[in-house]
Amino acid sequence: MDDWRYPAEPFRIKSVESITLIPRARREEILKEARYNIFKIKAEHIYIDLLTDSGTGAMSSEQWAALMRGDESYAGARSFYRFEKIIKEITGKKFIIPVHQGRVAENVFFSTVLKKGDYVPNNTHFDTTRANAQHKGGIPVDFPCPEASLDDEIPFKGNIDTQRLEGFIEEKGAEHIPVVFMTVTNNSSGGQPVSMANIKETSEICGKHGIMFFFDCARFAENAYFIKKSEPGFQDKTVKEIAQEMFSYVDGALMSAKKDGLANMGGFIALNDEELARRITELLIVIEGFSTYGGMSGRDIEAVAAGLNEVLNEDYLAYRVGQVEYFGKMIEKAGAPIIKPAGGHAIFIDAGKFLPHIKPDQFPGQALTVELYREGGIRAVEIGSLMFGGYDPNTGEKLTATKELVRLAIPRRVYTASHLDYVADIIAGISKRKDQLRGYKILRQATLLRHFTIELDELSPEEVKVR
Numbered sequence: 001m002d003d004w005r006y007p008a009e010p011f012r013i014k015s016v017e018s019i020t021l022i023p024r025a026r027r028e029e030i031l032k033e034a035r036y037n038i039f040k041i042k043a044e045h046i047y048i049d050l051l052t053d054s055g056t057g058a059m060s061s062e063q064w065a066a067l068m069r070g071d072e073s074y075a076g077a078r079s080f081y082r083f084e085k086i087i088k089e090i091t092g093k094k095f096i097i098p099v100h101q102g103r104v105a106e107n108v109f110f111s112t113v114l115k116k117g118d119y120v121p122n123n124t125h126f127d128t129t130r131a132n133a134q135h136k137g138g139i140p141v142d143f144p145c146p147e148a149s150l151d152d153e154i155p156f157k158g159n160i161d162t163q164r165l166e167g168f169i170e171e172k173g174a175e176h177i178p179v180v181f182m183t184v185t186n187n188s189s190g191g192q193p194v195s196m197a198n199i200k201e202t203s204e205i206c207g208k209h210g211i212m213f214f215f216d217c218a219r220f221a222e223n224a225y226f227i228k229k230s231e232p233g234f235q236d237k238t239v240k241e242i243a244q245e246m247f248s249y250v251d252g253a254l255m256s257a258k259k260d261g262l263a264n265m266g267g268f269i270a271l272n273d274e275e276l277a278r279r280i281t282e283l284l285i286v287i288e289g290f291s292t293y294g295g296m297s298g299r300d301i302e303a304v305a306a307g308l309n310e311v312l313n314e315d316y317l318a319y320r321v322g323q324v325e326y327f328g329k330m331i332e333k334a335g336a337p338i339i340k341p342a343g344g345h346a347i348f349i350d351a352g353k354f355l356p357h358i359k360p361d362q363f364p365g366q367a368l369t370v371e372l373y374r375e376g377g378i379r380a381v382e383i384g385s386l387m388f389g390g391y392d393p394n395t396g397e398k399l400t401a402t403k404e405l406v407r408l409a410i411p412r413r414v415y416t417a418s419h420l421d422y423v424a425d426i427i428a429g430i431s432k433r434k435d436q437l438r439g440y441k442i443l444r445q446a447t448l449l450r451h452f453t454i455e456l457d458e459l460s461p462e463e464v465k466v467r
C-alpha cells in the first residue's frame, strides 16, 4: 500500500522539550568550527538528533512516577527487588546482577570467564563488547550468516552462521571457547533480528560442546517482535512468551538497559550458574557497587524496572518497529538506497551507492552526514571508511570498510511521524542535486577510534578535479 503508515503512536505527549532549527548560515559556521565532525556539534544546535538510540529514549509517566519510589538504601533496597522480579520473569534466570550500563556487564563478565587467548564467537560483536573481550585477553570472532552480506530483503539477517561456528569449535577446541555470544538484535549488522530456530540451533551446538551460550540482549524485545511478525509458528504467541522462549535457550545474558530497558542509563547480567554469579558479584563490588545497586541509584533501578514492564507491550512494539520500517520506505521514496529489510532501531543509507562519484577515500558517508546537518539540522553518523578506515596501530596495515553507510538511529518514543517525514523531505532535496556534493579530506586524526575527534575539510572543486 503506497500510503501505508505505521500504527499511530500508542501514547500521548505530557511533557515536551523544545527543539529549534537554527538559521542555515549559522549551521554552516558551526560545521566549519566543528571541522565537519558531527560529534563536535552541541546538541542544542541540532534539530533532529538521530545519532543513536542508546539512552536517548523518552520515559513514560509510569517511569517518572517510579523515580519517586526509588529506595536509596545501600543494601537490599526495595527498588532492587522490583528490578530483579521483572528480569527473572522475562529471562527465567536465577541470579540478577545490576550494572550501570552494558559495557560494565561486559567488563565484569569477561574478567571472570576469559583466559588470555580464549576465543569469543558472536554473530557480530558490538564495538564495546569486542573491545572488552580484547581488553581481557580474549579474541573476538564474528560469524554473521551468509545472507547478511546480500542485498536481498531476507528476514533474520542477524543470524549466526551455525556451520562456521561449529567448524570453528571443532578446529580450536571447546576448551579455548568459554562462551558463545549472540547479539539480539544484531546491532552492528544493522539491527537485523535473529530467528528462534537459529537461537535454538546455536544453543544445541553449545550444549553439545559444553560451552556457555549468552545473549547480548540490548534489543531483545524488538527481536521478539520480529519473530512474532516473520517466523512461522509464532503468530499466536505473545511477544512476552517469545522473549521468555528466547531466554530459555541461553545460560545467561548481558543487557544495556539504555535500549529496550527504555531507560537513560542502566543494565544487568542474568545467569543461572551460582558459582559464576558469586565470582562476578565479588568483582562488581570492587569496581561498580554493591550487588543490589551495581552503579545505579535506586531511582535509576526503578526506571529500568518500569521500562522492562512496558517494553513488551505489543502496541508499543508494533509502533516502534513500524516506525523504523516506515522511515525506511520514506527515505527510499526520497531517492536514497537503504540496507533492507529495515532493522529494529535504525535505517542505514548506502552512501557508496548514493554518491558513486565520491570515492571511499573521500568519505561519501561523511559527505551525506554533513549535508544532512547543513540542509536540515539533522545529526546522523557515518559508518564507513571514516569510522573503520585508517591504519592498524599495531601492524601499520591500511584498513578499509566493506560499505559506506550513514546510520539514522531512532530514539524510542521521541520523534513523531512528521519529524521523520521532515528528514525524508530533506533527503529528497539532497537527492536532486547529489552530484554536486563533494568529498572530504583529513586535516588531523587520532590512531584509535578516530571518528570521534577527526578534523576534516571539504574538498574544493579544483581538488575534486585533480583527484
Ligand SMILES: *Cc1c(COP(=O)(O)O)cnc(C)c1O
Residues within 6 Å of the ligand: 054, 101, 102, 103, 104, 126, 128, 129, 183, 187, 216, 217, 218, 256, 257, 258, 259, 266, 267
Ligand atoms: C549499547 C550496546 C552495548 C553497550 O552498552 P552501553 O550501555 O552503551 O555500555 C553492548 N551491546 C550492544 C548490542 C549494544 O547495543
